[in-house]
Amino acid sequence: MEGIKNFDVFVIGTGTAGQLVAKACVEAGLTVAIADNREYGGTCANRGCDPKKLLLGPTEVFQMSHNLGGKGIAKNPKLDWKKLQKFKKTFTKKIPASTEAKLKGLGIEMYHQSPKFLGSNTLSVEGKTIQAKKIVIATGQVSRTLNIKGEEFLKTSDDFLELKKRPKSILFLGAGYIGLEFAHIAARFGCKVTILEQGAHALNAFDQDLVSELVKASKALGIEFIYNAEVLELEKLNKNYKVHYKSGARNKTIKARMVFNTTGRVPAIEDLALEKGLVAFTEAGVKVNAYMQNTENPDVYACGDVADHSLPLTPLSVSESIIVADNIIYGNKTKIETPEVPSVVFTLPNLATVGLSEFEAKKRYKNVIVNYQSVPHWYNAKRIGERHYAYKVLLNERTNQIVGAHLLGPHAGETINLFAMAIHMKLTANDLKKMIFTYPSWTNDIKSMLAV
Structure with missing residues (x-):
């Protein structure tokens, strides 16, 4: 092996979380290196959320046309997989090179291999031995193995x-x-x-x-x-x-x-030799405290999907990476505060959720109001021929506060964000019903969902 190289911060993973930590640290005057065993840019941009939504796009037009067949649509469109893939690549193809160019421009040293821990502050990567004062694990998740024949x-x-x-x-x-x-x-x-x-x-x-x-x-x-x-x-x-x-x-x-x-997917930690780095982990990921710092090795932090902190969602990884960067630069002063995190299944129609489930709400509160209906007869669904539109909104009866919301329908992935804001701000059903929304809109349907 070559001589030992030293850095203030070594980041493992070039997705959203890893990039943000590396950028913040180098701009604070720290020496930073970053590594990835796949193309730079991470899962979401290269092979996750973003390309998935691109493939979904034409099917939205396709479904809408079928819903409105004979109601103003004279001929249904045809889908073309090859042309869609070509269009998708106009987004994804440039991600790795542009990510590397951005990191290089910041003065961050780059490696193209998965590092392995040799000790609490020592890594081996590309045949080199690296020592870093702080190590950040932001490797995301990978597909679960089934251990079956074939x-x-x-x-x-x-x-x-x-x-x-x-x-x-x-x-x-x-x-x-x-x-x-x-x-x-x-x-x-x-x-x-x-x-x-x-x-x-x-x-x-x-x-x-x-x-x-x-x-x-x-x-x-x-x-x-x-x-x-x-x-x-x-x-x-x-x-x-x-x-x-x-x-x-x-x-x-x-x-x-x-x-x-x-x-399902599991934390991408198998190749890191975490035991040699005295890094605590479980099946849920790298164990972290409120500072996003490993519970055993204080010089290791984790953020994004690989941490055992919360849901594996890109917006949450952004919040976690900001916390990690702040605590590396200024010392452990900032604790993670997880807001209400909405989640969406991007099927057509969307299925979205935020806050407590019905079971959780009834376990936590003495009396819970459950507003649940299937409403394909409502105007917004009827005007586009949507046959599946339903909601379940949960209220704490004592305070009238919204504690959970579950939506199925067109644009539920957007509408759920207003419920997330309402829960985070501890708004009551009456607070929302007093607001003026555009009409007729999916957002305005919220008021009817809160009617008791």
């Missing part, structure tokens, strides 16, 4: 986003948000789609009353759901793949042209 034939979300042409049939293993989102895209592009789920229902983290509505909408697209299915083996055939699974006491099989692992 796993090498499984595709991941990365592969779906890069598909050159759509297959005739797709099988998704896992009915989480990634599986559902991709299933909706694939089904609208004409794929025969099946979702195999080990549990008894889809989307465990979301309100099951609204999930059942989403499943109805999914089935209307031709998506088939198989629950309580334990995957045993993946077998490669001539053109197809055969999945062997167990359902109850019976062993069954199903075939598809492609099989995708959408069983």
Whole structure:
């Protein structure tokens, strides 16, 4: 190995969180290096949220046209997967090079390999030994491994986003948000789609009353759901793949042209040799305290999806990275305060949630008002032919404060943000009902959702 190189800060991961920490630290006069074992720019920009929404875009037009068929739309549009992928690459292709150019311009030294800890402040990367006063882990998450025979034939979300042409049939293993989102895209592009789920229902983290509505909408697209299915083996055939699974006491099989692992994602820490760095971690990620500092190694911080702090969402990783940078530069003075974090499944219609679930609300408060309705007859849904529109809003009866909101419908991913603001500001139902919103708008429907 070459001689030891020294830095004030070494950041592992070039996604949103890693970049923000590195930028803040170098601008504060610290010497900074950064490393990544994949293309620079991280998951969200290269192979996650952003390209996913690009693939979703044309299906929104497609669905709207079908909803309004015979109601002003004379001819339904056709979707073109190849042209969509070409359009998507106009966004993603430039990300790695532009990210590297930006970091280089700031004077940050770059490495293209996953570092390994040799000690509490020592790393090995690209055959070099690195010592850093502070080390930041911002490696995000990767697809969960299933440890089954034939796993090498499984595709991941990365592969779906890069598909050159759509297959005739797709099988998704896992009915989480990634599986559902991709299933909706694939089904609208004409794929025969099946979702195999080990549990008894889809989307465990979301309100099951609204999930059942989403499943109805999914089935209307031709998506088939198989629950309580334990995957045993993946077998490669001539053109197809055969999945062997167990359902109850019976062993069954199903075939598809492609099989995708959408069983979830786990913290990307396997290659870091955290034990040698005396870094505490669990299956949930790198253990951190309120300063986003590791609970065992005080010179290590973590932020973004890899930290065990909260939900793995990009907006939250931004907040965490700001905390980490401040505490490295000025010493531990700033604690993380997690606001209400909304979450969205970008199916069509969207499924969105913020705050407490019905179960959590009833456990925390003595009396809870549950406003729950399916309302495809409301004006905004009827005018665009949307058959699936529902909500569940939870109020603390004593204070009339909104404590949870769950939405299914067009633009629910936008409307939920107002509920997030209301919960964060501790607004009551009356506070919101007094506000004047544009009409007729999806936002204005909030007032009707709060009627008791």
